[in-house]
Amino acid sequence: MTAPQRAHSVNKSRMLVVDDEPDNLDLLYRTFRREFNVxxxxxxxxxxxxxxxxxxxxxxxSDQRMPxxxxxxxxxxxxxxxxxxxxxxxxxxxxxxxxxxxINAGQVYRYITKPWDPDALKRVVQQAARTYEILKQRxxxxxxxxxxxxxxxxxxxxxxxxxxxxxxAAAVVEQLQQAVGASGCIVxxxxxxxxxxxxxxxxxxxxxxxxxxxxxTTVITExxxxxxxxxxxxxxxxxxxxxxxxxxxxxxxxxxxxxxVVLEWATPQGFxxxxxxxxxxxxxxxxxxxxxxxxxx
Numbered sequence: 201m202t203a204p205q206r207a208h209s210v211n212k213s214r215m216l217v218v219d220d221e222p223d224n225l226d227l228l229y230r231t232f233r234r235e236f237n238v239x240x241x242x243x244x245x246x247x248x249x250x251x252x253x254x255x256x257x258x259x260x261x262s263d264q265r266m267p268x269x270x271x272x273x274x275x276x277x278x279x280x281x282x283x284x285x286x287x288x289x290x291x292x293x294x295x296x297x298x299x300x301x302x303i304n305a306g307q308v309y310r311y312i313t314k315p316w317d318p319d320a321l322k323r324v325v326q327q328a329a330r331t332y333e334i335l336k337q338r339x340x341x342x343x344x345x346x347x348x349x350x351x352x353x354x355x356x357x358x359x360x361x362x363x364x365x366x367x368x369a370a371a372v373v374e375q376l377q378q379a380v381g382a383s384g385c386i387v388x389x390x391x392x393x394x395x396x397x398x399x400x401x402x403x404x405x406x407x408x409x410x411x412x413x414x415x416x417t418t419v420i421t422e423x424x425x426x427x428x429x430x431x432x433x434x435x436x437x438x439x440x441x442x443x444x445x446x447x448x449x450x451x452x453x454x455x456x457x458x459x460x461v462v463l464e465w466a467t468p469q470g471f472x473x474x475x476x477x478x479x480x481x482x483x484x485x486x487x488x489x490x491x492x493x494x495x496x497x
Contacts, residue, residue: 212237213258213329218247218274219290220266228261231318232325243267244274256282258332259325264291264311276307284335286328290314337474351375351482355489365389365459365490369399376482377402377463380475383443384464386410387486390457393421399459404442410462415448420460425449425483427476430468445469447476449483453491461486 215236217228220243229238239254241247243266251257260278262271275287287307292314309331310324354371362368369387377385384405389396395416398407410416419426426448428434445465451458461483 213332214239214254214256215259215261215325215329216241216247216250216257217261218242218244218266218271219263221263224263224290231322235326236329244269244271244277247274248277251278251282257285259286259288259328261288261290261325264289272307279307284332284339286332286335288312288324288328290316351379351485355482355485358489360492362493365493366397366399368489368493369459369486372482372486373400374402376461376479380463380479381465382463383466386462387451387459388416388462389459389490390420390451393457395420395460403464404466405462405464410448410460416460416462419448419450420457423450423452423455423457425480427471429471433468442466445471447471447479449479451483451487451490453484453487456491458487458490458494 213236215232216239217225217232218241219225219228222242225240225242229240232238236259239250239257241250244262245268247260247262260275262274264271266274271289271291275289278285278287286309289308289311290313291311309328312321312324351372354375355368358368358371362371373385373387376382382403384401384403386401386405386407386409387399388410389399391397395411395413398411401407415426426446428447429445431444431446443464444467447461447463449461451460461479463479
């Protein structure tokens with residue numbers, strides 16, 4: 201149930217350019233560096249290693265004729281792990297059979313002949329990036345529906361059957377952490393309008409980290425979430441080493457505070473609307489479940 205993490209920065213999508221000719225590689229980099237975070241590789245093997253290290257990119261542009269591994273072979277090897285990535289091939293030869301096979305198999309979005317027109321290539325890449333975003337949005341929407349159903353089922357079942365608030369929170373915390381790709385998640389109870397006991401912890405988080413943290417206290421008191429996609433860039437000191445982004449949300453029901461949720465990420469995040477909505481919905485439903493359990497106790 202783990203949701204993929206989107207590895208690109210908040211403002212730029214990432215792309216990978218692959219060509220064994222350094223001049224072509226530099227030209228591609230200069231063409232797209234203002235609009236994209238551009239990774240460069242001089243071979244298919246080097247490109248696969250970059251993808252293994254950095255994760256999914258929006259667009260790949262690859263030369264076809266390269267030593268050791270053709271562009272179509274390299275692109276075909278990226279499909280299983282990165283199905284939404286949009287692939288463009290550059291060719292100065294008439295490798296018709298290879299190109300037709302790759303296009304028919306859905307491995308190549310477009311092919312561009314060398315020498316290419318920079319403006320035409322830019323238009324193709326911009327359309328490819330839009331196609332990638334549409335694919336991701338559709339995938340995120342479907343995933344959100346599935347995760348909501350699973351989490352809501354857990355919350356409804358546990359509201360009626362859990363022995364105590366800690367058991368209820370424990371049933372949800374790991375699922376939520378995995379669903380949004382967070383490195384850690386903590387659910388706190390409430391003591392009036394202040395943080396109360398640690399109810400459940402998942403991932404690398406430490407339960408006592410935020411008990412005296414002013415941010416959690418403010419979130420619970422004001423019943424307003426705090427979303428921090430990049431702690432270093434905002435000048436905020438992380439409460440724990442290695443935490444680069446976090447969401448802190450109140451857990452409430454009908455204006456009554458039931459606790460708080462803290463989600464941590466080890467890298468800066470470009471929080472999508474899907475992720476934010478999912479976490480907010482789970483926090484709201486958790487508030488209802490905790491209130492329901494308290495009322496029947």
